[in-house]
Amino acid sequence: MDFAGAYSADHLKFLLDGLYVTLIVAFFSIILSFVIGCVVGIIRYARVPFLSPIMFVLVELIRNLPLLLIIFFIRFALPEVGIRMGLMAAAIAALTIFEAAMIAEIVRGGLTSIDKGQIEAARSSGLGNFQTLWHIVLPQGLRRMVPPLVSQFISLLKDTSLAVVISLPELMHHAGIVIGHGYSYAIPTLLLVALIYFTVNFLLSLLSRRLESREN
Template identity: 70%
Template sequence: MDFKGAYTTANLKFLLEGFYVTLEVAFIAIAISFVIGCVTGTLRYAKVPVLSQALAFEVELIRNLPLLLIIFFTRFALPEVGINLGTLYSSIVALAVFEAAMISEVVRSGLNSVDKGQIEAARSSGLNGARTLWHIVLPQGLRRMVPPLVSQFISLLKDTSLAVGIALPELMHNANIVVGHNYNSAIPILMVVAVMYFVVNYILSLVSRRLENRMA
């Protein structure tokens, strides 16, 4: 193991550049997928005629496809029909689409977990469907959504490494390049990569616990 050769200033800077790309892709994809997933999950919960069934089909289709296939599709298939997003935006779109499908199920399950008796009581007291959803269902469902939502965000952050397949210069891509120049640095470099992933994911888990405690 060549720790001295692995931990040069140039190598560490190169890894940090890749880590920045990883965080950039992850957090943009998280923001997009959260919005789309919440809207999709809520519409499915509301059982809007036709639209709900169409969204259910779309969600099940995406959830049962490998993420790597979706990444390859956005990068190599879309340009064939005139949509060339480039490596960075192809990664963001693929991750956001895949994660939105997962989040929509978390949202739908969280809303469905609210006791039906409370919904019936709200409706009988004069609240319409929209106000019941906003004042009764969402506040309670949100408490149950926090842990699985954060788990999905953590998964998305780790899944950015799959974009190495389309040469996105993220953390694992840059780590592979460093190791390729010096195979004896594999363990030291991968240790740094593991620490970087762990720190961010651990912070997300701490935020999740704090949110849970506040909502309890």
């Protein structure tokens, strides 16, 4: 084990460059999947005619496919029909599609958990369906969704490592290159990568607990 060689200035900078790509991909995937997941989850909760059954089929289809397959499909299959994306765009698109399906179910479950008595009381006071959803159901539902949403975001961050299969220059891809310079670098490099993932995800967990405690 060559810790000194593995942790040379050049190698550390190279790994940090990979971490930067990982965080960029995770950031945009989280934002996009959250927005899309919320819209789809609300549509499913509201049982919008025609749209809700379509969303149900799409969500169940995506949730039961491996993320790796979606990554391969977007990167290698879509160009066959004229849709071409760069490495980062393909990774973000795949993660967004996959995670949006998961988040849609979290959103739908959170909204469904709201006591029906509150909904009936809101409607009896003159609020319409949309007003009830916006002012009564959604604020309470979002508070209940915080822990599972953060857990899903942590999973998303870890799933960015799967983009190594399309040679996205993210953290694991760069770690593999460092290890390729000498197998004595393997254990030190992987330990450092594990520490980086743990630190970022642990910070997200702390944020989740803080948000949850503030709501209680």
